[in-house]
Amino acid sequence: MLNRLYKKLHLIFTGAVMLIITLIIGIVLMNDLKTEQMNENTLFQRMATLLIYQLEDHDQDMEASISPYEEKYSIFCLLRDSGGQPVYQSRIAFPTKADLLLERLEKQSGTQTALKSKTPPADGFGKAAATTQQGVFEIEGTSNDRYWGIPAQIASKSGDVYDLTLLYQQKNVWEQLKGHLIFYAVVWFTSLACVVFISHLLLKKALEPTERALKSQKEFVASASHELKSPLAVLLVNLDLIDGLGIDDSRLKKAVRTMDNECMRMSRLVKDMLLLASSDAGTWTLNQSSVDIDTLLITLYETYELLCQKKGISLSLDLSDCSYPVLYTDRERLMQILNIYMDNSLQHSKKQADIQIKAEFTGKTITFYVIDHGQGIAKEDKPFIFDRFYCADKAHADKTHFGLGLSIAKELAKMLHGQVGVKDTEGGGATFFVAFPLKTK
Known part of the structure; x- marks a missing residue:
């Protein structure tokens, strides 16, 4: 940033x-x-x-x-x-x-x-x-x-x-200019070099405190996330132990379930923070290989088919009549982006709503879409929807999400040289997409 x-x-x-x-x-x-x-x-x-x-x-x-x-x-x-x-x-x-x-x-x-x-x-x-x-x-x-x-x-x-x-x-003007042009051109380019150098030094000096603060913040988030993993694991194990004791006390069971849900929620937050900390530190690794797009889309569909059925949501897969080209990228990272899109669509879709998965090949670009017909995204929220910890729900009524998923998708796409975006779905809802330039091995 x-x-x-x-x-x-x-x-x-x-x-x-x-x-x-x-x-x-x-x-x-x-x-x-x-x-x-x-x-x-x-x-x-x-x-x-x-x-x-x-x-x-x-x-x-x-x-x-x-x-x-x-x-x-x-x-x-x-x-x-x-x-x-x-x-x-x-x-x-x-x-x-x-x-x-x-x-x-x-x-x-x-x-x-x-x-x-x-x-x-x-x-x-x-x-x-x-x-x-x-x-x-x-x-x-x-x-x-x-x-x-x-x-x-x-x-x-x-x-x-x-x-x-x-x-x-x-x-004439040109004859007059010829006598001065070389001198003033040298002056202009010399001034440009001096301004570039001086502005570089001044801006670097001015941004040093902010850079140190952000670096400390990132290091703190990474360290805190790592440190939280161990106590969370201990809490989850002990909650499972308490639940296995078979104590017939409704209040105790309710407390255990609440604690278990909050621990799982905290665990997801820690996992997301670790992912972003790895992105900031530049330690994410890529395992690139040839990806068959048809197989990838079918796998995504099968992963969410049962979950959509349980929530009463209609999930459809739109496969092109023409065969897709082979995409050379990190399959797991791409699947992670699409999973984030699907989770986001499921969260904001009501019963009897539709979610559509499709891909389009245009020229030298392949674009993946997750299209929902949910509540959509307000115009004032669209520019910030991929920012970290940004939540369109200002009341924070939903406690299961922290506003990190889409920012992770953006970081992953950037790593894969792709571009994320969102637009309105015709008839209401939101269409999330990620586009990748095609490249050979």
């Missing part, structure tokens, strides 16, 4: 912490991408400013000034004279045609590519107008690509005026 609890807590704790770490990494990664995009934008602006200054000073050798920016930074340049005629245009190929990008940039910036006059207007002091540069505009392409564009007007030292347009393709 503690192992299952540990696994669940470990999974929940690790999942919750890793979810928080993943969110933090995601936020940091988005900030890094945003910062990188801003840095890229700033770099483009700086390169544009440098290029404009160079063209302003060296208007006679414009191609030599533009080429380094094209080759190193993949900046697209379109330079036009005052009449709107291209002086220079880059040959850089973008996913979207340059003409469409230039048209969209022109719409956003509200500028005209052609200048109206060749000579820039002079200011009040007779000096030529200064070079102007607009801000950065973001342009969307046709293939999920995005660009930055900068329009500018250059007044060269020679007195000529040029219209300059610069374009720069932004890195």
Whole structure:
């Protein structure tokens, strides 16, 4: 039980912490991408400013000034004279045609590519107008690509005026992620390893007191059960001796019968507790062999046939028309599970009720059923019916059962790699089943 609890807590704790770490990494990664995009934008602006200054000073050798920016930074340049005629245009190929990008940039910036006059207007002091540069505009392409564009007007030292347009393709998200993915993946997996290790240590430390208490409890139950066997045996022997004396006293005989019944009841309880103690200690042994299912079902039917007749209960055996496959398992342990089911059905069935035994083979699974038409099981009791000492009869009116039988069936099925369960019988009652995967020797 503690192992299952540990696994669940470990999974929940690790999942919750890793979810928080993943969110933090995601936020940091988005900030890094945003910062990188801003840095890229700033770099483009700086390169544009440098290029404009160079063209302003060296208007006679414009191609030599533009080429380094094209080759190193993949900046697209379109330079036009005052009449709107291209002086220079880059040959850089973008996913979207340059003409469409230039048209969209022109719409956003509200500028005209052609200048109206060749000579820039002079200011009040007779000096030529200064070079102007607009801000950065973001342009969307046709293939999920995005660009930055900068329009500018250059007044060269020679007195000529040029219209300059610069374009720069932004890195897409995947290109940006590639530079960070490996680092953050290493951080994530390292965090996962640390969280798994730390949570393992913390949970083990936290569950140690509970584990010690449960271990002591199991040891106490096992020891007490063993110790109770001897005095119970002595009591039963002496009760048989008293009963054999032939003392004609009705009160004495009644007391002896009561004591005998209680001793037998205590003996069954001790036997069940020993079985569960053996399960907890992992000392149960299996003697696996090939089991003929038809023979097993017939044996179960014959075992309970007379008992059902005495209680006025109709017992039926439903054998399949098709032959069952051979099941490789521990026959005695399987029979013990079915006996528990039968005892439970007999206990909760009234006279003239029906109990049915059957098995079904579906695919690679064989399922055994014990179907009764008794009082059934309340919906709120079903999740706990296989728990130890759980009793649906809250008044504990029935003193012959202790709520251990079904829990023993569950432990036995677990040992045999099977699965127990219960469902409602159509028309009223309960259907207990145990399913086993078929396996060969």
